[in-house]
Amino acid sequence: MHSIPSVRTYVIIWAILTIMTFVTYYVAQIELGAWNIVVALLIAFFKMMLVILFFMNVKAESPLTKLFAAGGFFWMVLLLGQFFIDYVSRTWMPEGKMW
Amino acid sequence: MAQQFDTATLGMWVFLLTEIMFFGGMFGAYTVYRGMYPGAFASTSQFMNPMFGAMNTAVLIVSSLTMALGVRAARLGLQKALQIFLILTMIFGLAFLVIKGFEYHEHWVDMKVPLIGGHWDYKEAPQFARQAQLLFCFYFFMTGFHALHMVVGLGLMTTIFVMARKGTFSAAYFTPVEISGLYWHFVDIVWIFLFPLLYLIGRTKALI
Amino acid sequence: MSTALQDPQVAETPNYLNSEYGWKSWLFTKDHKRIAVLYIISITAMFFVGGVFAGLIRLELLTPQGDMVNSDTYNKFFTMHGIVMVFFFLIPSIPATLGNFFVPMMIGAKDLAFPRINLISWYIYIIGAIFALASIVLGGVDTGWTFYTPFSSTFSNTFVITAACGVFIAGFSSILTGLNFIVTVHKMRAPGMTWGRLPLFVWANYATSLIQVLGTPVVAITLALVGLERAFHIGIFDPAIGGDPILFQHMFWFYSHPAVYIMILPGMGVISELVTCFSRKGIFGYSFIAASSLGIAIIGFLVWGHHMFVTGMSMYASLYFSLMSFLVAVPSAIKIFNWTATMFRGSISFDTPMLYAFGFIGLFTIGGLTGLFLATLATDVHVTDTYFVVAHFHYVMVGGMVLAYMGGLHFWWPKISGRMYPEGWARFSALLVFAGFNLTFFPQFITGYLGQPRRYHAYAPEFQVLNVMSTAGASILGLGYLIPLIYFLWSMKYGPRASSNPWGAKGLEWETSSPPPTYNFEQTPIVTEEAYAYSHEKEAEVG
Numbered sequence: 001m002h003s004i005p006s007v008r009t010y011v012i013i014w015a016i017l018t019i020m021t022f023v024t025y026y027v028a029q030i031e032l033g034a035w036n037i038v039v040a041l042l043i044a045f046f047k048m049m050l051v052i053l054f055f056m057n058v059k060a061e062s063p064l065t066k067l068f069a070a071g072g073f074f075w076m077v078l079l080l081g082q083f084f085i086d087y088v089s090r091t092w093m094p095e096g097k098m099w
Numbered sequence: 100m101a102q103q104f105d106t107a108t109l110g111m112w113v114f115l116l117t118e119i120m121f122f123g124g125m126f127g128a129y130t131v132y133r134g135m136y137p138g139a140f141a142s143t144s145q146f147m148n149p150m151f152g153a154m155n156t157a158v159l160i161v162s163s164l165t166m167a168l169g170v171r172a173a174r175l176g177l178q179k180a181l182q183i184f185l186i187l188t189m190i191f192g193l194a195f196l197v198i199k200g201f202e203y204h205e206h207w208v209d210m211k212v213p214l215i216g217g218h219w220d221y222k223e224a225p226q227f228a229r230q231a232q233l234l235f236c237f238y239f240f241m242t243g244f245h246a247l248h249m250v251v252g253l254g255l256m257t258t259i260f261v262m263a264r265k266g267t268f269s270a271a272y273f274t275p276v277e278i279s280g281l282y283w284h285f286v287d288i289v290w291i292f293l294f295p296l297l298y299l300i301g302r303t304k305a306l307i
Numbered sequence: 308m309s310t311a312l313q314d315p316q317v318a319e320t321p322n323y324l325n326s327e328y329g330w331k332s333w334l335f336t337k338d339h340k341r342i343a344v345l346y347i348i349s350i351t352a353m354f355f356v357g358g359v360f361a362g363l364i365r366l367e368l369l370t371p372q373g374d375m376v377n378s379d380t381y382n383k384f385f386t387m388h389g390i391v392m393v394f395f396f397l398i399p400s401i402p403a404t405l406g407n408f409f410v411p412m413m414i415g416a417k418d419l420a421f422p423r424i425n426l427i428s429w430y431i432y433i434i435g436a437i438f439a440l441a442s443i444v445l446g447g448v449d450t451g452w453t454f455y456t457p458f459s460s461t462f463s464n465t466f467v468i469t470a471a472c473g474v475f476i477a478g479f480s481s482i483l484t485g486l487n488f489i490v491t492v493h494k495m496r497a498p499g500m501t502w503g504r505l506p507l508f509v510w511a512n513y514a515t516s517l518i519q520v521l522g523t524p525v526v527a528i529t530l531a532l533v534g535l536e537r538a539f540h541i542g543i544f545d546p547a548i549g550g551d552p553i554l555f556q557h558m559f560w561f562y563s564h565p566a567v568y569i570m571i572l573p574g575m576g577v578i579s580e581l582v583t584c585f586s587r588k589g590i591f592g593y594s595f596i597a598a599s600s601l602g603i604a605i606i607g608f609l610v611w612g613h614h615m616f617v618t619g620m621s622m623y624a625s626l627y628f629s630l631m632s633f634l635v636a637v638p639s640a641i642k643i644f645n646w647t648a649t650m651f652r653g654s655i656s657f658d659t660p661m662l663y664a665f666g667f668i669g670l671f672t673i674g675g676l677t678g679l680f681l682a683t684l685a686t687d688v689h690v691t692d693t694y695f696v697v698a699h700f701h702y703v704m705v706g707g708m709v710l711a712y713m714g715g716l717h718f719w720w721p722k723i724s725g726r727m728y729p730e731g732w733a734r735f736s737a738l739l740v741f742a743g744f745n746l747t748f749f750p751q752f753i754t755g756y757l758g759q760p761r762r763y764h765a766y767a768p769e770f771q772v773l774n775v776m777s778t779a780g781a782s783i784l785g786l787g788y789l790i791p792l793i794y795f796l797w798s799m800k801y802g803p804r805a806s807s808n809p810w811g812a813k814g815l816e817w818e819t820s821s822p823p824p825t826y827n828f829e830q831t832p833i834v835t836e837e838a839y840a841y842s843h844e845k846e847a848e849v850g
Contacts, residue, residue, distance in 0.1 A: 004171055004174050004175065005167075005171065007168065007171070010164055010167050010168055010171070011164070013164075014160060014161065014163075014164040017160045017163075018157055018160055018161075021153060021156045021157055021160065021294075022153075024294075024295055024299060025149060025153045025299065028149070028295070028299035028300065036299075036300055037300050040295035040296075040299050040300055041292075041295065043295070044291050044292050044294070044295050047291045048288050048291055048292070051163060051284050051287060051288050051291070052284075052288070054167075055163050055164075055166070055167040055280075055284045055287075056280070056281055056284045056285075061108075062105075064109070064493065065108065065109065065112055068109070068112045068113065068116060069112060069115075071116070072112075072115065072116035072119040072120070072521075073119065075116075075119070075120060075123070075521050075608070076119050076120060076122075076123035076126070076127075078608060078609070079120070079123050079124065079127050079525065079561060080123070080126065080127050080130060082557075082561075082609065082611075082612075082627075083127050083130075083131055083554075083557055084131075084134075085621075085623065085624045085627055086553075086557065086612070086620050086621050086624035087131055087134060087135070087621075088134075089621040089622075089623035089624060090621045091621075093135055094135060094136065094549065095135065095136060095137060095138055102494060105494060106420050106490055106494045106495075109489075109490050109493060109494060110420065110421060110486060110487075110490045113485075113486045113489050113490060113520055114486060116520055116521065117482050117486070117520050117521075117523070117524045118524070120521055120522070120523075120524040120525055121524035121525070121527060121528050122528075123524075123525070124524065124525040124527075124528040124529060124558055124561075125528055125532075127558070128532070128543075128554055128558060131551070131554055132549075132551075132554075135549075135551070136549065139549075213541055214539045214541060229547075229548040229549050230548070230549040232541065232542075232548055233542065233543065233548060233549050233550060236541050236543060237543075240532070240535065
């Protein structure tokens, strides 16, 4: 049905994922201010993409599957984004403005 | 058969979409509260154990590897390899739950379980007690729902394993293995996001 | 064009109804048509349960004083009316009944993609309904169908968890139906059935299914959190420990607004089918109508804050949601214009389904336009939580959706049951429904605008005349629903047998016998013409 990735490919992806786990763990110990969260989420996003494209084999799947996979993630972003339109623009938060 | 495979995988992806939104709702609520109470949030990070979290992440990533190798074995009709990889995946999945159990036990001992009759005492930073209770609730709900999905995943793996032992799968038919694999990887992805959100951010003095 | 071909001599061919007998053949069926019939029965039952509560509400509101029941009991009336009608009637209705029956047939398939999941979705619906009915029998819930916190999570003394369980479980039924439809439409179309040739009813159900799949999980987690809060006495949405009740509303309405599009989109799909058939004309602007269904589905997720303008949400968020709410009206308006253009210079007949379609177009327009009053921040502050809102949503839901459902039921009844209903009684009931509906709900626009608040069991005496009119209308409306129940049941035994295409309609479902055989088509159909290819037949009179 689709091309079957080799064992080598899978092991390499696994190695990258494990290395990125170490990286995110140690970077979290370093004080980067607001960048801590950005870096952590970027690394998590990158790891997610590896799992989706390779372990879940979406790289070899039809455009339709890719659309649904991307769409789901996008919809969650829509939810969070619209929540934040409210919360970020409030000026009366308990510990001051959120932003 | 190819159409049935495509149909089943599309069906599983649509189902995963619903799971994304299910966890997404919780992520949304948690993120809102975290943004609202940065002080309380910072105070909670001392009670999280990132070493456990990192171990769990590593364990799940390995389980995804063995799962992917298992699906590959199914596609190639390698019966023994499939069974071995399924067993390995289940072992790693169980390891995850065991580590989680240790973690929850630690929270119990620390009096950080804010459920009815639970152990809750925020004496370390009493000014944040109320909001910290909120944040800990979300911690337990998010990891709890995730663990529930892991248990379901283990159930799926067991079913697939039994079917594999009976010789149900071949290079021509391995759809249940494929879609169970998709589910398993999804549960891994949820944890990939839970780990930094719950354990890592706020380790330093940064309040965000 | 006349009505059904009546041929009593038509012998009963093997079909999905007579292929097997016995309760097991129904309760363990995998046939989408039988599952649709199971849903029709259960949904009708829940409709009448919800209707009883509506009757109780209107009875109390005959007099300005709260003299029939006390306020707590009244709260339970409107809560149960809302929960049952929204989650157990409106949301499943057309997709689970007409959709289940006709989406596979319209695309030329033998069944849905996952027949067993289809059956499971019905069982899940029944379990959810049992929980909801249990919450009624145990004494009811009084939080409003919207379960606002912290009342629902902390203070209410009623069976909130039971009701929330029912809704949670029914949500999974909805998700599974949507999942099934999405995969079916993608993967099981007959040769030649391209996306551009799909009947608009299929497009509508597809768009609905997207909403079901993307939105329902969020209300599931929201209600789960409320349940956990109640059970474990922790405060997620409780301001006393820093929880935000507005967050509950955000999470709840993230689903519940798109939910109203789950309710209306399939109805709009039905109207497309009715207007084309009974104008003997192809649809005007096919691609616009198809695109507008998707547009409504997508934009529908961007507007929920309009339920929260007065709650304490930030003003900037209110501005955003108000703007988006105006935008979402556009695709709906496109449909209304296109249906009207379809009828222009068509050869119109006034059979019962078309009467309901006419009713829909008029009443949905009124309901939709009043929605714009509510989307406007300034006017919303005045009319929110008044009967204006109640009238608005009943115009779109009852004047729109229920009329579409009735129209669709009448249109497809010969196909589903193999019998014709009595046309005279049907037209009479349609007129009763139209008259009763308007008498019930138009006065509510007036009283709401003048200030009568919703969810109160008492009101200022100057509103009494209009409220009495409203209750009178409700009685007529109830009769208008009861009569079809009777004649549909009657027709199953005594109605004249229907031919395979009594309306002379276009569509693959009409190329099978009435009722259809279990596997729908002898051979997989090959589609060569566009949808609604009526214009060729305009000169050649059919039927």
